[in-house]
Amino acid sequence: EMLLDHRPNYLLAVKEDPSAAAYGVCFVDAARGEFHVARLEDTVHRAELATLLHRTKPKELIIERDNLSKVSLAVLRRELMDPIMNKLTPQDFLDAVAVRQQLVNGNYFGEEGCPAVLKQFWDDDLVMNTVGGCLFYLQRLKLDEELLSMRQVHQYNPSETLSSHLILDGITLANLEVLENSRDKTAAGTLLQHLNHCVTPFGKREFKRWLCNPLRVVSDINNRLDAVEDLMHSPDLRGIIEGLKSLPDLERLVSRVFAGGRDVQQVCWVDVDVASRKQVALFLSTVQGFRAMWSAWERMAPLAADLKSPYLRALCTVAGPGADGRFPDVSETLQFFENSFDRAKAQSEGLIVPNAGVSAEYDAAVKAHAAVERALGDILTRYRDHFQDEKILYRNIGKETHQVEITQTTLSHAKGRLPPEFRRMSETKSVQRFWTDEIEGLARQLKTAQMKIDDVLAGMLREIMHRFGLRMREWVHCVRLAAELDCLRSLAAVSFQDAMCRPQFCEADPSRGAVF
Numbered sequence: 001e002m003l004l005d006h007r008p009n010y011l012l013a014v015k016e017d018p019s020a021a022a023y024g025v026c027f028v029d030a031a032r033g034e035f036h037v038a039r040l041e042d043t044v045h046r047a048e049l050a051t052l053l054h055r056t057k058p059k060e061l062i063i064e065r066d067n068l069s070k071v072s073l074a075v076l077r078r079e080l081m082d083p084i085m086n087k088l089t090p091q092d093f094l095d096a097v098a099v100r101q102q103l104v105n106g107n108y109f110g111e112e113g114c115p116a117v118l119k120q121f122w123d124d125d126l127v128m129n130t131v132g133g134c135l136f137y138l139q140r141l142k143l144d145e146e147l148l149s150m151r152q153v154h155q156y157n158p159s160e161t162l163s164s165h166l167i168l169d170g171i172t173l174a175n176l177e178v179l180e181n182s183r184d185k186t187a188a189g190t191l192l193q194h195l196n197h198c199v200t201p202f203g204k205r206e207f208k209r210w211l212c213n214p215l216r217v218v219s220d221i222n223n224r225l226d227a228v229e230d231l232m233h234s235p236d237l238r239g240i241i242e243g244l245k246s247l248p249d250l251e252r253l254v255s256r257v258f259a260g261g262r263d264v265q266q267v268c269w270v271d272v273d274v275a276s277r278k279q280v281a282l283f284l285s286t287v288q289g290f291r292a293m294w295s296a297w298e299r300m301a302p303l304a305a306d307l308k309s310p311y312l313r314a315l316c317t318v319a320g321p322g323a324d325g326r327f328p329d330v331s332e333t334l335q336f337f338e339n340s341f342d343r344a345k346a347q348s349e350g351l352i353v354p355n356a357g358v359s360a361e362y363d364a365a366v367k368a369h370a371a372v373e374r375a376l377g378d379i380l381t382r383y384r385d386h387f388q389d390e391k392i393l394y395r396n397i398g399k400e401t402h403q404v405e406i407t408q409t410t411l412s413h414a415k416g417r418l419p420p421e422f423r424r425m426s427e428t429k430s431v432q433r434f435w436t437d438e439i440e441g442l443a444r445q446l447k448t449a450q451m452k453i454d455d456v457l458a459g460m461l462r463e464i465m466h467r468f469g470l471r472m473r474e475w476v477h478c479v480r481l482a483a484e485l486d487c488l489r490s491l492a493a494v495s496f497q498d499a500m501c502r503p504q505f506c507e508a509d510p511s512r513g514a515v516f
Helices: 047-056 069-079 097-104 116-120 127-140 146-147 171-175 191-195 201-212 220-231 235-246 250-260 274-303 310-315 332-337 343-349 360-387 409-414 437-469 472-495
Strands: 008-016 020-031 036-042 060-064 084-088 154-157 393-397 400-407 423-427 432-435
Touching: 008 047, 008 127, 020 127, 020 250, 020 360, 036 047, 036 127, 047 069, 047 171, 069 409, 097 127, 116 154, 116 235, 127 146, 146 472, 154 437, 191 201, 191 472, 201 250, 201 472, 220 310, 220 472, 235 274, 235 472, 250 274, 250 437, 250 472, 274 332, 274 343, 274 472, 310 472, 332 437, 360 400, 360 409, 360 437, 400 409, 400 423, 400 437, 409 432
Parallel strands: 008 060, 036 154, 060 084
Antiparallel strands: 008 020, 020 036, 393 400, 400 432, 423 432
16 A cells, blocks of 8 residues: 555654653654654744644654653644554663664664764664664564665754755644645645646655745755746656656665565575565566666657756756766666566566576576486486487486386387396386486486575575665665656646746845845
8 A cells, every 4th residue: 555655654753851842753654764863852832843743744653651741742633633653661662772782783784884864863862762662663563674774764854954945834834734724634725736746656755845845045946947947848858757657656666675685695485476476576667667767868868958957957867978967877777687587487477587697606506407407318318329219208206206217118129138227116018117326316416406496596586686775875866856857847737827927036135124
């Protein structure tokens, strides 16, 4: 359901400092693997907490039993509609010392260590205690390693863009009905519903962030409006962007692929009939989605040269020597993942079978298997020559495989001249079957070689997803650029409506007083 719904589904852990109007907060969008942490120094009216709740609308809350004050609970009831409340004991809200130990010693961040944002709050016991509550809950759901390993940890700070963006607090967002109306708390009739005509799920989420953080610098506003104006005069470019609506939710799919590639060095037995089929389908959908995105950018390239807006031109251009483009060149990377395994077998059987040169371990296992098969083939050829019968073949009977099957007629012509190494294993009216010590040994080797291939294939899906996940920052960057372009197209679509014009902004002049 989370992949089908473009709206973020936040899990929020919050703890209040009873001696002051301060909160530690940690919220996560599990579908994207993205964490935000912060310390909120609030007012008596809890405006910061209200703003956070109004912006995120968490579906699930983690709170410490009897920790939140009455005024805080009143804010929760006012801003949220029936969230799932998980009331943990103080012991479950891991203390700051235990959290630090688990983050350092746990298998979360690899060789790179803790993200800088967590280190920033390392000595803030209130924030780390809140992170502990979230960590405990995710551990209970067996999601802690999967999500934290993505290293998508950010600081939530509405004031951090004060110089470049306006700050809209919860009361302002509510009174202006930016995100939800005051009647039934839905988006009906809101500014979000009126302006958001994005065609991709990640574009819709980005547009909501744009509304909550409007630009305040005149040059930035004009750059955006120049891009919108260019789009209004370029129907071909708008058409290409509208074509992105066929893309799956790549922002969330990338997170799932990254999680599927975790612990590549560990042995992973994959249920080919169930889990593997779903994971393979997810991976193929992700690669196909990025291929479609890359194709769209290739079609934009000839159109970008005619754009007046440097901002939009850079957004539509692929980065490279002599180019000021922002979109990374992922063509070779995509080609590798498209050609690294048998796609037909992956789709039909849910099994990743690597092509030659992709996995040294698999290539070695296949080579060893082929060598045993050749040895068995040579033995069969030797006996066919001995008996002068090309119809002699191997027959598998139960666990005793590769029995040499010879017809009674051929044996009668041999007049009892059987090779001394033959051991009769079974017979019928028409055939007799024999084994030799050499064949028995090779049959065991063949079975071992096949088991090795199966073991490698069992972990191949995880390995190929791990390789894909190593470039996660690049994939996420591609998605963010596509979302940005989708948001601009949405504003262009609104600008075609009646009674629309381009506003003119002027720099603030203190001597003129307030100007709107």
